Amino acid sequence: MKENFERKYLPEFVYGGxxxxxxxxxxxxxxxGASLSAGIVIIFGFANLLADGFSMAISNYLSVKSQVELHRYHKDSPEYKKEARHPFKTGLATFISFIIIGFIPLMSFVLAFFMPSINEYKIAISIILTALAFLFVGGMKGRIVKKPIAHSAIETLLIGGIAAALAFIVGYILRGLAG
Incomplete structure (x- = not known):
C-alpha cells in the first residue's frame, strides 16, 4: 500500500514541495532585494502559501480529472491502461506538500517576529532551512525512484537556488519602485 501511494503521489509531493x-x-x-520590511515578507509569504498552494492543488486536480476522463473515453485503448490516480488525492497531496515545505523559508521570519534575538539572522536561517528542504525533497525523490540520493538532492538544491537568486536579482533591480 505504502509503495503504491509513493508511486502514485510522488510527483505531487515533489512538485508541491x-x-x-x-x-x-x-x-x-x-x-x-527590494529592502521591504519583515512584516511585508510575512504577509506576502502567507499570501503566497495559501493562494499559490490552492492554485497548484486545484490545477493538479483538474489535470488529473482530465486524465481520468480521457482514460474513461479511451478505456479500450492499450495506451490508456495506466493506473488511474484520484484527482482529489493528487490535489490534496500537492497542497499539503506545498504548504508544509513552502512554510520552511518563512519560518525564520515568523520566529523572528516573536523572538527578536534572531532577527539579524532570519535571512541566513531561511536560506539554510530552505536548502535543507530542497535536499530533503530531492533526496526523498531519489530514494523512492531508486536513483542516487545525493545526485537528486543536489539537483533539487541547485534548481531551487537558481530560482531564488533570480527573484532576489529582480527585487534588487526593481527596489526603487518600493518607495
Whole structure:
C-alpha cells in the first residue's frame, strides 16, 4: 500500500514541495532585494502559501480529472491502461506538500517576529532551512525512484537556488519602485 501511494503521489509531493519552497523563498528573496520590511515578507509569504498552494492543488486536480476522463473515453485503448490516480488525492497531496515545505523559508521570519534575538539572522536561517528542504525533497525523490540520493538532492538544491537568486536579482533591480 505504502509503495503504491509513493508511486502514485510522488510527483505531487515533489512538485508541491519544490514549488512551495521555491516560490516562498522567491517572495522572500524578492522582498529582501527590494529592502521591504519583515512584516511585508510575512504577509506576502502567507499570501503566497495559501493562494499559490490552492492554485497548484486545484490545477493538479483538474489535470488529473482530465486524465481520468480521457482514460474513461479511451478505456479500450492499450495506451490508456495506466493506473488511474484520484484527482482529489493528487490535489490534496500537492497542497499539503506545498504548504508544509513552502512554510520552511518563512519560518525564520515568523520566529523572528516573536523572538527578536534572531532577527539579524532570519535571512541566513531561511536560506539554510530552505536548502535543507530542497535536499530533503530531492533526496526523498531519489530514494523512492531508486536513483542516487545525493545526485537528486543536489539537483533539487541547485534548481531551487537558481530560482531564488533570480527573484532576489529582480527585487534588487526593481527596489526603487518600493518607495
Amino acid at each position: 519544490i514549488d512551495g519552497a521555491v516560490t516562498t523563498l522567491a517572495v522572500i528573496a524578492g522582498a529582501m
